[in-house]
Amino acid sequence: MSRRSLMRGARFQPPDPRAIERYLRFFSSKELFWNPAMFPPIDSPHLFSDHLPLQLEIGCGTADFLCALALENPGTNFVGVDVSSKPLFKAIRTAEAHALPNIKFIKGDFKRMYPLLTADALQAVYLHFPDPHMRQRFRKRRVVSPGFLDEINRALAPGGRLSITTDHHEFFMEMLALIEQDVRFAKTHAERYLIGFEAPAKSQFQRIWERHGLPTLRVELQKAH
Numbered sequence: 001m002s003r004r005s006l007m008r009g010a011r012f013q014p015p016d017p018r019a020i021e022r023y024l025r026f027f028s029s030k031e032l033f034w035n036p037a038m039f040p041p042i043d044s045p046h047l048f049s050d051h052l053p054l055q056l057e058i059g060c061g062t063a064d065f066l067c068a069l070a071l072e073n074p075g076t077n078f079v080g081v082d083v084s085s086k087p088l089f090k091a092i093r094t095a096e097a098h099a100l101p102n103i104k105f106i107k108g109d110f111k112r113m114y115p116l117l118t119a120d121a122l123q124a125v126y127l128h129f130p131d132p133h134m135r136q137r138f139r140k141r142r143v144v145s146p147g148f149l150d151e152i153n154r155a156l157a158p159g160g161r162l163s164i165t166t167d168h169h170e171f172f173m174e175m176l177a178l179i180e181q182d183v184r185f186a187k188t189h190a191e192r193y194l195i196g197f198e199a200p201a202k203s204q205f206q207r208i209w210e211r212h213g214l215p216t217l218r219v220e221l222q223k224a225h
Contacts, residue, residue: 015092023092027108036115042155043121044077047104052077053123056155058110058143059083059130061204063091063103066126068200070095070103076123078103081110087204111143117155124161125152129205132171144175153184156223161188164221165197167205167214176219185221194218 014020025047027039040046044054053076057066060080070078080103082088088105095103106113133141144164152162162185166172176193179185197216210216 014089015096019092019096023095023103023105024088025104025106027106027113029109029112032108032112032115036112039113039116041118041121042079042106042113042116043118047079048077048102050077052102053157054079054121055124055126056081056122057126057128059127060091060105061087061129063088063094063105065128065199065203067091067094067098067100067103070100071098072200074102076102079106080104081106081108081113083107083109111148114147114151117151119154120157122152122155122160123157124163125156126163128163128165128203130166132166132168144178146178149179149182149185153182153223158223158225160223162221162223163218165216165218167210167216169217172217179219179221184224186224188220188222194220 025040031038042054042056044050044052047054055066055069055076055078057063057078057080060066060082061084063080066078066080070076080088080091082091082105085107088107091105095105127143130143131141133139156162164175164179166175172193195215195217197218
């Protein structure tokens with residue numbers, strides 16, 4: 001079952017309008033295509049009005065993982081992007097429950113946000129459990145591509161990290177083969193890839209797949225200085 005199918009059946013109550021105003025930004029795909037300059041750059045000065053390090057999660061879903069990071073790291077800002085409003089409503093409720101000042105969410109298509117990425121602005125990028133899009137006609141929807149690696153390399157600060165995880169072995173090996181051709185990134189571990197991921201808080205997708213006995217496959221990369 002795809003991420004999209006899981007989210008379609010989920011029910012999340014909208015949070016208080018004041019919480020939505022505080023935590024959520026809406027980036028229209030149409031406007032991102034025609035006029036990206038109308039949106040703020042994805043960096044701490046424009047999103048948080050400070051200069052703290054910034055970490056980004058692509059496809060954050062309900063943001064259990066990202067909210068846990070924000071709670072543990074008050075000196076770092078976090079932004080989560082997702083195409084679906086439903087899981088972001090739960091993410092906002094979590095952020096509001098902990099009164100987190102260092103996290104925000106963007107509802108929109110991340111691939112349309114490339115012009116908003118600021119050079120050397122990100123300390124870390126997380127792409128955890130993306131939809132594998134295994135059908136041939138849907139593969140163009142995949143996030144990881146040569147263009148994606150170009151943009152992430154530009155947006156990461158020197159020494160910045162990119163973490164990619166999935167439960168889908170074939171999909172993971174295809175991503176890994178692409179990544180290993182890119183000399184701009186080096187793995188942070190001696191193994192070709194890692195099995196298992198003990199995060200501060202496991203995401204909804206990681207909990208689901210592990211209950212089905214599927215191991216989490218992970219690679220962590222660091223941008224060359």
